[in-house]
Amino acid sequence: MNPMKPSVGVCYYPEHWPETQWADDAQRMVETGLQWVRIGEFAWSRLEPQPNQFNFAWLDRAIATLGQAGLKIILGTPTATPPRWMLEKHPDLLPVDQTGRVRGFGSRRHYDFSHLGYREEAARITRVLAERYGQNPYLGFWQIDNEYSCHDTTLSYSAAALVGFRAWLATRYSTIETLNQAWGNVFWSMEYADFAEIDLPNLTVTEANPSHWLDFRRYASDQVVAFNQAMVKAIREFDQNTPLLHNYMGRTTDFDHFKVGNDLEAASWDSYPLGFLEDRSEDPVEWKLAFMRQGDPDFQALHHDLYRAVGKGRWWVMEQQPGPVNWAPFNPVPLAGMVRLWGWEAIAHGAEVVSYFRWRQAPFAQEQMHAGLLRPDSEPSRALAEVKQLAQELKQHPDFTTKPAPVALVFDYESDWAWTTQPQGKTFSYFRLVFEHYRALRRLGLSIDICPPSTTDFSAYSLVLVPGLMAWTQSLKAALQTTKGLVVLGARTGSKTRDFQIPNCLAPDCPELINLKIAQVESLPPSYTEELLQGGLIKNWREYLSLPQDTSILLSNLKHEPIAVRQNKVIYCGAWLDLEGYLQLLEPLCHELGLTTIRLPDGLRLRQLGQGVVAFNYASETYDLSLLTGFSFDKTEVKAADLAFGRILK
Amino acid sequence: MNPMKPSVGVCYYPEHWPETQWADDAQRMVETGLQWVRIGEFAWSRLEPQPNQFNFAWLDRAIATLGQAGLKIILGTPTATPPRWMLEKHPDLLPVDQTGRVRGFGSRRHYDFSHLGYREEAARITRVLAERYGQNPYLGFWQIDNEYSCHDTTLSYSAAALVGFRAWLATRYSTIETLNQAWGNVFWSMEYADFAEIDLPNLTVTEANPSHWLDFRRYASDQVVAFNQAMVKAIREFDQNTPLLHNYMGRTTDFDHFKVGNDLEAASWDSYPLGFLEDRSEDPVEWKLAFMRQGDPDFQALHHDLYRAVGKGRWWVMEQQPGPVNWAPFNPVPLAGMVRLWGWEAIAHGAEVVSYFRWRQAPFAQEQMHAGLLRPDSEPSRALAEVKQLAQELKQHPDFTTKPAPVALVFDYESDWAWTTQPQGKTFSYFRLVFEHYRALRRLGLSIDICPPSTTDFSAYSLVLVPGLMAWTQSLKAALQTTKGLVVLGARTGSKTRDFQIPNCLAPDCPELINLKIAQVESLPPSYTEELLQGGLIKNWREYLSLPQDTSILLSNLKHEPIAVRQNKVIYCGAWLDLEGYLQLLEPLCHELGLTTIRLPDGLRLRQLGQGVVAFNYASETYDLSLLTGFSFDKTEVKAADLAFGRILK
């Protein structure tokens, strides 16, 4: 599954620089220890300056120069940035935002996934590239497009989307009566007589039917999958061998990454720890301040584990932050050492390649304030030495073979769409709920596998967590029933049917696993928390459990009302807990399962790999490793932004 | 005026459930003690699935089933949710928001009150229903439409509204010169040569003329009144006897409820105490937290008193919250007992019926997270027992006869529109100003009548308050002059003419009542308050009073500048005060008038009814009733969410 020794790469734009500089750049990349270079993914206007007038000579020379220097090429297809002339051919290819405004040319991702004319144009340029470079000896990987969904481009409210959505609904439901029934359109007289009467769910007087929204989100996700499939097909016409990947953007959930991943050989993702913390974290300002120069200690790890699943074991970091970025509200300089640490954390999670974005900071256009390994004047930025050190260390270090982790955490994109559509409490976020479970497991020093809801076998896992799952599939129920270890469900798991209705027997709607009913739920404002008898707090969300007599109570509130309960191997947690609450719930379960856990401080994290372990220090202070009882390390302390290798003692 | 003993009802949607379930539902309703059931108000697509193809059989059977079980029917006209086919007939019936975007089909209230074609369609289906059910023996009330104005639908910026507004202006002003004069259009060269040149007031470069806005709001309100009148007329063609009502939504002021109410036999309103507190309260987070599970102690009471006036004495709660709702930012579970308490509070304020929304929680569509008396699986929710207890208690309890309260508080919808149009201070809200007067009176244990500005006789009242009235009518001035008790005006009362100009003699523009001038006003940021010499604070708004010599100073600031003053029976308060400030102002006036007052704590409230009194405990703790000197109760303490009956001792 992981055939190559992990290595380091970089993203490069030969079209941005004088051709005279290419050979020198290639030479310096090799000297830095880089083995991979990604090119081409925004270069359409240079490859096809006018319709059907191609100019590949420069790219031929760029690939030759880089390849001959010893670098392997990831060639990006340029479909994320159709040239200006494409609008003359397809004036309606532009996406439309939720308020009905057309989103114009002048930046990137200015295309609508529903637009079949553009999809064919994208397949056309991809075929041309595959024909020309598919057999190139330096080509190691194709990257299809760039960061699907970035800038909120999965959901588009265009005429093309409307046509496609109606057809998609007709296929899904066959008859309009079936759709009316599935959506409950009798409510508020929303019944349709024909699929042609159905509009997109935006711009209604008040909220549209959540079933309407969910189906539109499924439709939109399916268009991303179909677009990607069309590109795969285009490449495979001319190149049956080179592996394919896409570079997913972090904290992006508007399409089903697992489904796109099923059509590709590997996954990769773009990891910007400081940008994510500043721009996409829901943690309080004190937490953001503490990790301002390091990034959240768990956020990247979750994505590493997610994309290992999306890539079915094979995955990269395609764009790794090398310094300040340009797009977060605030863009600080990383703590010295973090550029290396981030790379090591990815490798320890099984990345084949960590590729830094970008080689040289561009002095022009939108990303001119995005740092690179080189400054705009070609002098090294501070990151270059850290990347060189990482490359050096990777050569000396034995391979990390990624084995299944002891803990599985199910992540389901549809659930994210469902709870975004109808959160019931303003602060209810599926991603955040999963993330807080993940963080609690990491605080206990555990390694985790993220699993798709289509997983059919959990037998390798001691502990399986399924928080916030919108709706069951029979296969997931069956898979969980065969688990030998423990299963933790909730909050909100199984609370809807796939049509977005409340199940007949109420949540958690899974008598096969656990026999209880959620009689009532409530969402809670940020000002309100409730104490658990066992320690920790309830916040955001609380459920009222209707239980049979033989149910064990694991957690309860001060009125002794049940919060988390257990029947045999299945635990149900009927609330959103704070960190301490989740630790109170999970720690005893881990002990019962014989898993090694330890309560880690805010800034220290472990990656357990069989008997091996790596400690990562995200804090701003040195950490005394002797405090980690049960582990032995190659050093006595680990400095800020540094790591240590060790092993589990027992 | 209140011919029936108070009773309890429920809202029910037979079209949502299998017909086989109806009889059982009816039976359980009766067993719960319910006497009324509201049906039909969103069922248009089931009543007329295609234009002029009617299907009444199911409704005939539903009414028969419910009626034969012993329930009386409120039949709702379904005009709040025109079916999808209506858009084919009237593609331009959709409302338009302030930014110019059409608000589409797919939820509810997707019609424009200015659209005369739709108004006729609505009258048509209403006539058909009136003809069919007007003489039905089980019919007890008609409800027209549902929650006018909900989801901001009074104001629509459509082509139909523009046509209507121009005609309305031509009627009001006769000549364009008169309009230019009334609006002061010489300012900024805004003069018009013809009514056809006038646009709607939205989307101007900076703020439009406030007179322009106010007239547009008057126009929009008049369209709601006219729409409702057309429905009244339609019913009365076939049914001259069944009383009519509408269910107004709480905290909704965009149309004049008094004017709509004048065309109906009774009023009703939809009371969601927890939703209102979370979504529509301007109180601080600590207050919201303290009453998170009880609702604001005064908010519902104010609405009860308001709709008693709108209904000219006859009024209901049509939709009473039974558990968590689905639409507030956060939706907690009510404290045990509140579902009963809310019902009792309405009854004590004179409600004929308290009707809970809804019978069974719907498992589908937009409101699937809205609790009912039954869970979606038909098991009772916790509310059912409380409603049953209430129904039981009502049978045993003597009628409450609502007599005029000692205090009258004038509420004027036009003033709300005026101060929304030009608040002068960002936090100035007319509704809030009135509410804070109301809360102060409630904190003194008083019962209050809300009165429209068209009231011609205040002789029954000891104390009349007129805060924030935009503009005088001669009739209101005359009515207040005949008051035997005291009148409290201000802040901001009488500060405009009806054309939205500053009166020639300046505010309060009422020498008939009080001889003073407001020389200057200021709005104050939330960070600023000013102390009163007598206790309490000035906040939000302050006026500088120019006074004749013989004026008594009731309240002043620390610089001894007059804040509240008195001439004979008339008091003018030239500032927005905090609670303590209003208590300092009102308490001595009540003592002078011989009214029994007592300073109640945050969570306890009284309803005085002649010599009787009911105590409601909105707090989370038990309250010792012996602290209420001057009253005697049927118990010594009142638990959280409970009530006590008593009498005034003197």
Add this chain to the structure above:
Amino acid sequence: MNPMKPSVGVCYYPEHWPETQWADDAQRMVETGLQWVRIGEFAWSRLEPQPNQFNFAWLDRAIATLGQAGLKIILGTPTATPPRWMLEKHPDLLPVDQTGRVRGFGSRRHYDFSHLGYREEAARITRVLAERYGQNPYLGFWQIDNEYSCHDTTLSYSAAALVGFRAWLATRYSTIETLNQAWGNVFWSMEYADFAEIDLPNLTVTEANPSHWLDFRRYASDQVVAFNQAMVKAIREFDQNTPLLHNYMGRTTDFDHFKVGNDLEAASWDSYPLGFLEDRSEDPVEWKLAFMRQGDPDFQALHHDLYRAVGKGRWWVMEQQPGPVNWAPFNPVPLAGMVRLWGWEAIAHGAEVVSYFRWRQAPFAQEQMHAGLLRPDSEPSRALAEVKQLAQELKQHPDFTTKPAPVALVFDYESDWAWTTQPQGKTFSYFRLVFEHYRALRRLGLSIDICPPSTTDFSAYSLVLVPGLMAWTQSLKAALQTTKGLVVLGARTGSKTRDFQIPNCLAPDCPELINLKIAQVESLPPSYTEELLQGGLIKNWREYLSLPQDTSILLSNLKHEPIAVRQNKVIYCGAWLDLEGYLQLLEPLCHELGLTTIRLPDGLRLRQLGQGVVAFNYASETYDLSLLTGFSFDKTEVKAADLAFGRILK
């Protein structure tokens, strides 16, 4: 340059009042001591009620009445408010906002600067007025239009703007290849084949190219300049002598005021200290509270100094706040004395005239809550006496001759557009950065000149500050090289080329002045500050300096990393500092230069004029002037909202 003794004026709207009142108004103005009256600037609908049907009789009489009473006239051209009939002639003259919505008729400034048809209409009415009144004996000044750019009207996204922008680009770049190169359009395949392919930069999928934005902002600013030039030309056809001015609005930077100013004889600005503090200040709530009734102690002074430069020495305050305004979020009453103090502060900065807005509060339309010198009922407001006192005092007081200040601060409108386009940190504001330098200089008691970046000679100045300059011109570099005193650059100065690219040799890109490179920059969240070894803090922005050996370190952080450095006469400050930080930087420099400085408290400010000095007390408490060592005053203490005259002792 300042030929007239300073005097006091007022803004008046004869068209708002009965003609019978004019003479009395004029008489009272003269009695108040007013010498100037501005009229006419919104009266187009009264001057030309229908196209080409003029009515000047009333204005003839108004001018005669005012002039004969002894007042000099400033006549405003009425082009900020085209009448309603103009839309019939030019339906596309309306501006369009950034979201693409047309901004309609019904308030003011409803025209697009790019619309050449309207530009000609505006020139036409201006010619007609110039012909009629250019030789009028009472005419003292023309005011062209009113508050260009107010209500965000410089940037319009209309069809007219698109046509104009493309032509402007073609002129600037000649070939599309040059533009592609200048903008770096190879990035993201944004290359154009023709100028006709370029759209406006709004409504792109994600941010447009910053070079695209900057050029659009330059274009938009040029349209304001061109519009104003067309009006100048129109007047000069008929009146070659009467001086011209425009009344700029405070805190407005969307067009280049220096360039407009170059075509006019004088500048004026509209000064609303309380409105600006409440609506346009970025200071914390505590600061706003402290100066709620006084206005920010430095904000008006900065504008006085700015418009002295814009007016090339001749400038007015055209609209001075006389009491509460109507447009800020909160509108308090000024502290007694401030109306006079504001006037004196302007005079001390060299204003020829301070003109109050407005004579009488209008009882109608949008500004009815804006105070005047008279109340709507014609009684004096409190301001009248203060204005009378000011007029009196000015007569007795010797002229202030404005000499160059010892300190120059360069203000560059293009830099404001650049950092608004790409701030890199959410809180980075060019205006604010300049303002905080200005405030630090004021806290040291210094007088300051604001200078445009086109300044060619700084030899009169001891100290020249150039913070945040986007890009150098050769002439500015040359001008700074000839300075005899010290030059302070940074933060961010010289960090871009004029094409909005990073310079080849990196910021500060000025080896002629200082030899260092900015290796890296970071933006910092509000929660983060870093201490300076010398006292004070770094906030918002930090740069990492790459220095040659012989550089002196003036300020450093606790890790001894350089923050502010010096080579010979040039200082570079590589961070945004807090007030204390800037004082630590500037105070020693001033001492070296022999400038008299003193650390003033929050609310006291000085204006040094040669050996003279005026002290202004913005605080709410009396200040003991003996604390100001080095100065002697005409009184021992200065009360709140009062001033004192004195001299420098040494």
